[in-house]
Amino acid sequence: MLTYAPVDADQGVIQKIFYVHVPLAIVALGGFIAGGVMAIMYLRTRDRRWDMRSYVTIHLSIVLAVGVLITGSIWARASWGHWFVWDEPMLVVFLIVFLLYATYQPLRFSIEDPDKQARYASVFAITAGAFVPLCFGAVRMAESVTHPPTATMTTSSPGTVTLTFLVALTGMTLLFITLCKYEMASKNVSATVRRLRRRLAGDDDQLSATGRSAAPQL
Amino acid sequence: MLVTALSSSEQYVAGAYVVFLALVLVYLAIMAAKLSRLEREVVELAQLAEGRDAVPEDRAPASSSQAQPVVR
Numbered sequence: 001m002l003t004y005a006p007v008d009a010d011q012g013v014i015q016k017i018f019y020v021h022v023p024l025a026i027v028a029l030g031g032f033i034a035g036g037v038m039a040i041m042y043l044r045t046r047d048r049r050w051d052m053r054s055y056v057t058i059h060l061s062i063v064l065a066v067g068v069l070i071t072g073s074i075w076a077r078a079s080w081g082h083w084f085v086w087d088e089p090m091l092v093v094f095l096i097v098f099l100l101y102a103t104y105q106p107l108r109f110s111i112e113d114p115d116k117q118a119r120y121a122s123v124f125a126i127t128a129g130a131f132v133p134l135c136f137g138a139v140r141m142a143e144s145v146t147h148p149p150t151a152t153m154t155t156s157s158p159g160t161v162t163l164t165f166l167v168a169l170t171g172m173t174l175l176f177i178t179l180c181k182y183e184m185a186s187k188n189v190s191a192t193v194r195r196l197r198r199r200l201a202g203d204d205d206q207l208s209a210t211g212r213s214a215a216p217q218l
Numbered sequence: 219m220l221v222t223a224l225s226s227s228e229q230y231v232a233g234a235y236v237v238f239l240a241l242v243l244v245y246l247a248i249m250a251a252k253l254s255r256l257e258r259e260v261v262e263l264a265q266l267a268e269g270r271d272a273v274p275e276d277r278a279p280a281s282s283s284q285a286q287p288v289v290r
Contacts, residue, residue, distance in 0.1 A: 013227045017234040024238065067241045071234040078230035179245065186252055193259050200266050 005164040014078045019164055021071040023172035024064050025094065029132055031061030031176060032101060036129020039122035051118040051216045054125050056183045058104055060176060065098045089139045097135060100128050108214040118216055191218035 008015035038054035041047075072091065073083045085091055107124055111117040224232060 013225075013231055016231050020234055020238050063241065063245060067238055070237045070241075074230050074234045074237070078227060175242070182249060186249060186256070189256055190252075193256060193263065196263050197259070200263065200270070 005161055006158060011079060014075065017071060017075040017078070019168045021068065021075055022165070023169040024071065025068045026169060027172045027176045028061045028064035028068055029097070029136065030173075031057050031064065032097070032132050033129050035061065036126045036132075039125035039129070042118060042122045043126075048118065048216060048218055051122065052184065052187060052218060053180075054122065055108070055216050056180055056187065058101060058125060060179055060183065062098070062101050062104070064176065065094075065101065068094065069098060089142060090136075093135045093139050097128075097132055100131065104128070105214045109212065112212055114217045187215060188218065 005016065005019065007013055035054045035058035038050050038057060042050035042054060072094070076085055076091070077083050084095075104121070104124060108117055108121050111120055
């Protein structure tokens with residue numbers, strides 16, 4: 001990827017951060033929106049598995065968002081000489097979205113009742129998920145010169161840049177889906193083990209057996 | 219040695235990619251730790267279940283020995 005894509009005439013080799021930073025950001029933001037959609041499915045069906053899917057998707061998107069902030073800071077430092085630029089709307093909006101989602105886990109953890117926890121977390125996921133496209137749509141409308149949107153960057157670039165970007169985006173999406181499935185399988189097995197342990201111990205009290213947790217109780 | 223061979227710009231690029239790689243590796247390491255804990259728990263549960271099954275089996279010969287004369 002690093003050798004196939006041409007060196008940018010304006011930014012030089014620094015521009016190659018684009019191939020990890022932008023796919024990370026797109027997948028993280030897509031994950032936040034997908035988490036909101038899964039939360040809608042939970043509220044419609046009351047099936048706990050949708051709450052689990054929403055939780056895992058948002059959890060992984062937060063991990064990717066940390067990567068976006070760090071790689072973005074490195075890119076900003078190399079290009080502009082500062083780790084963070086406060087008058088750049090795209091950066092500030094992403095930070096706001098990240099901080100908003102940083103409250104998701106504490107919100108879940110603060111609610112002891114599993115039903116109430118799933119319901120409140122779903123409402124949060126839907127509201128915050130709707131907030132994401134609204135915010136970034138607003139930033140696009142107030143287009144900045146210093147941080148051009150990705151679509152413009154790729155359509156005005158050579159085919160090799162577009163292809164490299166699309167391969168990076170596909171890879172990142174597949175990595176995200178794989179990690180989601182991995183995490184989901186781990187959570188399902190944990191829940192089954194907990195159920196078996198309770199049955200073998202003859203304890204039917206779910207809360208006393210598992211304790212308070214931010215993760216959904218299946 | 220590798221760091222000194224890279225220019226300042228290349229170091230930033232390498233740093234960004236290393237951060238991404240580290241993030242994925244840390245995540246996988248945490249998942250691996252969780253999986254090994256799960257594996258231990260499953261073994262523990264299997265032993266517990268086997269222990270439970272062993273109790274009726276111990277009692278079984280006594281009842282079967284009582285039942286044997288009836289069969290004959």
